[in-house]
Amino acid sequence: xxxxxxxxxRLIIIGGSSGSLEALLQMLPLLKxxxxxxxxxxxHRGTLADNSLTxxxxxxxxxxxxxADDKDLLEPGCIYIAPPDxxxxxxxxxxxSLDVSEKINFxxxxxxxxxxxxxxxxxxxxxxVLLSGANADGALGMLMVAQKGGFVxxxxxxxxxxxxxxxxxxxxxxxxxxxEPIAIAALLNKVRKRNR
Amino acid sequence: xxxxxxxxxLIEKINQWYxxxxxxxxxxxxxxxxxxxxxxxxxxxxxxxxxxxxxDPACFTRFVEEITxxxxxxFRDPGFYRALxxxxxxxxxTYPFIRIWHAGCSTGEEVYSMAILLSEASLLHKxxxxxxxxxxxxxxxxxxxxxxGASMQQYSENYMLSGGQKDFSSYYTANYxxxxxxxxxxxRIIFSSHNLVADSSFNEFQLILCRNVLIxxxxxxxxxxxxxxxxxxDSLGFLALGSKESIRFSGIADRYRQVDPKEKIWRKSR
Numbered sequence: 001x002x003x004x005x006x007x008x009x010r011l012i013i014i015g016g017s018s019g020s021l022e023a024l025l026q027m028l029p030l031l032k033x034x035x036x037x038x039x040x041x042x043x044h045r046g047t048l049a050d051n052s053l054t055x056x057x058x059x060x061x062x063x064x065x066x067x068a069d070d071k072d073l074l075e076p077g078c079i080y081i082a083p084p085d086x087x088x089x090x091x092x093x094x095x096x097s098l099d100v101s102e103k104i105n106f107x108x109x110x111x112x113x114x115x116x117x118x119x120x121x122x123x124x125x126x127x128x129v130l131l132s133g134a135n136a137d138g139a140l141g142m143l144m145v146a147q148k149g150g151f152v153x154x155x156x157x158x159x160x161x162x163x164x165x166x167x168x169x170x171x172x173x174x175x176x177x178x179x180e181p182i183a184i185a186a187l188l189n190k191v192r193k194r195n196r
Numbered sequence: 197x198x199x200x201x202x203x204x205x206l207i208e209k210i211n212q213w214y215x216x217x218x219x220x221x222x223x224x225x226x227x228x229x230x231x232x233x234x235x236x237x238x239x240x241x242x243x244x245x246x247x248x249x250x251x252d253p254a255c256f257t258r259f260v261e262e263i264t265x266x267x268x269x270x271f272r273d274p275g276f277y278r279a280l281x282x283x284x285x286x287x288x289x290t291y292p293f294i295r296i297w298h299a300g301c302s303t304g305e306e307v308y309s310m311a312i313l314l315s316e317a318s319l320l321h322k323x324x325x326x327x328x329x330x331x332x333x334x335x336x337x338x339x340x341x342x343x344x345g346a347s348m349q350q351y352s353e354n355y356m357l358s359g360g361q362k363d364f365s366s367y368y369t370a371n372y373x374x375x376x377x378x379x380x381x382x383x384r385i386i387f388s389s390h391n392l393v394a395d396s397s398f399n400e401f402q403l404i405l406c407r408n409v410l411i412x413x414x415x416x417x418x419x420x421x422x423x424x425x426x427x428x429x430d431s432l433g434f435l436a437l438g439s440k441e442s443i444r445f446s447g448i449a450d451r452y453r454q455v456d457p458k459e460k461i462w463r464k465s466r
Contacts, residue, residue: 069440070411071418083440085272086411089224092200097222098411098440101229101265117224120197 002124002176005151007192010125011074011090012037013118015111015141017044017133019161021056023181024131028061028079030185035063036193038074040096042082042114044107044135054081070098076193082109089117105137115141124149125194129184131155133165143173152176153184197231198242206230206246213249214256217393218263220417229263236262261333265412268302269347270309272407273439274357277309279459281359284434285317288402294323297401297428299392300409301327304338304385309355310405311381312367316360320384326399328390335387341377343368348375392421397428404429408438415445422446429464436461 016023020043045053051067057079058065066072068080068088073095080096082088087099087109104110111130115138118126128145130138132155146152152175157163159180170178179187198206203226207218218226237258239245248255271277288294294314298307307327314320329335343351352364368375390398392409404425410418425435426448435443435452437460443449452462 067440069442070438071415086440089222089228091222091224097224098408099225099228099265100267100408100411100438101225102267113228117228120227121224 002146002149002151005124005127005149006187006190008125008194009037009127009151009191010194011040011118011122012127012129012188012191013040013042013115014129014131015042015115015138016131016155017107017111017135017137017162017165019132019134022132022161023155023159023184024057025060026181027185027188028057028063030182030189031061031063032189033062033077035077035189037076037191039063039079040068040074040082040088040090040114040118041079042088042109042111044109044111044133044137045084050084057081068096068098071095082114084109087113089114090121092121105135107135107137111138112141116144119144119148119150122148122150126150127153127188127191129153129155129188130166130169131181132160132162134162135165136168138165139168139172142169142175146174153187154178155184156180197227198234200227202242203227203230206249209246210249210256214253216256216260220393220413220420222412222414225265225412226263229265233259233262257332261331264331266302266331266334268305269354270305270343270351271354271358271360272306273459274354276407276436276439276459276461277313277354277358279456279461280310280436281313281317283455284403284461285313285319287434289317289319291402292322294319294403295399295401296323296325297399297404298325298327299390299404299406299425301329301335301338301387302331303334303343304341304387305343305351306405306407307338307385308341308343308377308381311385312355312360314384315381316362320381323384325385326401327385327387330389330391330393332389335389339382339387341379341382342374343377345370345373345375392424393417397424399428400430401428401433402430403434403436405436407436408441410441411438419446422448426451426464431464431466433464434461435464
């Protein structure tokens with residue numbers, strides 16, 4: 001499996017839909033202050049612009065939290081939230097691009113779109129986490145992450161407010177770990193950054 | 197997906213064959229769109245796709261149409277349109293004549309939204325809206341003023357959130373699955389072809405709108421296009437971008453002041 005990504009990591013990407021906020025609110029306070037990697041967060045959310053999600057998450061972590069702007073250069077220890085009504089794509093130069101093309105799985109942002117894009121760029125330097133949700137978005141993305149050598153981490157459906165999304169991913173993709181939110185955070189804290 | 201090196205080669209060849217330069221397009225989106233084109237057209241291999249592109253100009257036309265993103269809606273980001281109504285139109289109203297450029301107008305939904313705003317401010321009669329896009333097919337569609345009927349409920353909600361007070365359905369005639377907007381709304385709109393990558397400035401404007409187009413370009417091309425807008429704006433003109441786009445790092449930022457703390461609208465100061 002893709003254990004290599006745990007000591008070779010360059011990016012963490014997390015996807016979720018209904019119920020994922022509860023999991024994140026458990027996980028984020030546990031992430032260590034000196035977190036060595038950028039984190040991209042793709043959550044299904046309403047289309048209207050509003051800062052409450054960013055503010056809520058920022059209140060639970062010592063890491064910096066921001067809604068992604070186009071061409072942001074990803075910095076370690078910063079959490080980038082996909083803005084409402086945009087897909088997030090990853091570029092080879094370590095920046096991100098936004099995109100308003102068609103919804104995928106009825107979703108924009110789509111988890112599949114971001115995970116597939118991240119897998120293309122980061123390969124075995126990617127750790128992908130899929131949380132609670134009521135939509136199959138993310139399952140194909142997890143498969144692509146696994147195929148490119150990335151590490152695939154899924155919230156234990158038994159601990160998810162809505163089990164459908166993690167269950168779909170477990171059915172459709174090889175999975176490295178199935179864990180409850182607190183254990184996901186503990187594992188992310190052990191991840192080591194690639195030395196270049 | 198087409199590999200990174202092969203993508204660069206294809207970009208070079210397309211430029212040689214058709215003089216069409218995709219080198220400033222952000223790669224993540226471009227490669228995803230090329231993959232979409234490849235799958236949709238059921239090519240047996242990337243080399244057969246390349247052969248078709250080389251030999252068949254109609255295939256290349258389809259390529260341009262499918263590579264460029266044409267998703268748009270009326271009154272997208274209602275707060276933005278509210279800011280236009282409340283902060284920008286009162287300034288434009290003081291001018292004898294108003295020239296507006298919608299760069300990358302796609303199928304025209306935002307241009308029609310603007311025409312509605314101008315009409316409600318009694319400014320449409322002294323305005324001209326230049327709406328341009330690189331994609332001929334979307335311009336053809338935009339000229340019809342016909343949009344999907346299924347979207348009207350969403351657009352009507354957006355319209356009201358933007359401060360619209362009329363009955364939104366009074367602007368169009370519903371017909372089966374489509375809504376045809378009143379011809380008088382389109383009378384001040386000129387749709388024409390313009391390529392932001394290659395074409396130059398063609399007029400001076402009081403307001404330029406280019407929302408969610410720059411996101412498909414890399415930083416270098418973004419700077420080039422922003423400089424084109426700078427050159428095309430009157431000395432006190434307004435520039436409006438998408439909600440996650442910016443003029444920072446463009447070299448023009450020091451001449452512009454953001455008009456609204458939330459919305460991406462700047463005014464040129466000199």
